[in-house]
Amino acid sequence: MIDTAPRSSRVLLLPGWQDSGPTHWQSRWESLHGHRRVEQDDWLWPRRGDWMARLDEVLLQAPERALLVAHSLGCQLVAAWASHSRHTVRVQAALLVAPPDTERDDMPPNLFNWRPIARRRLPFTSLMVTSSDDPYCEHDRALQMAADWGSELVSIGPRGHINGDSGLHEWPQGQALLQQLAARSD
Known part of the structure; x- marks a missing residue:
């Protein structure tokens, strides 16, 4: 069988509900590292199917695999x-931060x-990062999602929802986790 998976990768930022504001580490990574934010049509009333279709569209726009x-x-x-999706081969790995x-x-x-x-178990390598005091997800629920998705789990202690209010700034530890994930999934 011929492997048709693209070889190199790019980083796609997938913000949550209401997008990521200017003090959010995702916005800082976009500015500092040139990662691409996947823009959605509706940040306030997000429709799952619309967001899924948009991710497919962005992944198909370039030949490189993506780190999500x-x-x-x-x-x-x-x-x-x-x-x-039938295009999961276009994803190299996923860093999943603070799932609600x-x-x-x-x-x-x-x-x-x-x-x-x-x-369903994710068909690519994934790493979930959680906080011990996330107001949108109890720790046991995060553990269950990580198990279901086949994700390695890293807890960074009491950091709230790991967003702009968490005081992470450029979040170099997160960038290091992303680099480790990329190296492991190559």
Whole structure:
């Protein structure tokens, strides 16, 4: 069988609900490292199918494989997309940061269409980064998602939702995790 997977990689940033603001580490990585943000049409009322179609579209625009760097709802996007797409070979690996538990009773109605959480094992290497005090996901739920997705799990202690309010700035530790993930999945 001929391997048709692209060889080199690029980094695609997958923000969560309401996008990543200017103080978010994803925005800083975009400026500092030239990573590409996957823009969605609707950041306020995100529709899972629309977001999945957009990710497919962006992945098909270039011949290189991608390293996906997802935050929050972007993690749920990766899981849902990988469960349905025929283009998963275009992904080298995924860094999944602070996945929310969209099945919680207190989730806003904007996120109801992200239920149920996709539970299929990801067909590429993945690393999940969690915080011990994430207000959107209890630790045991994060552990279950990591197990379901086949993701290695790294907890960085009490850092909230690992976003702009977490004081991470450029988050060099996250960049190091991304480089390690890229090396492991090459």
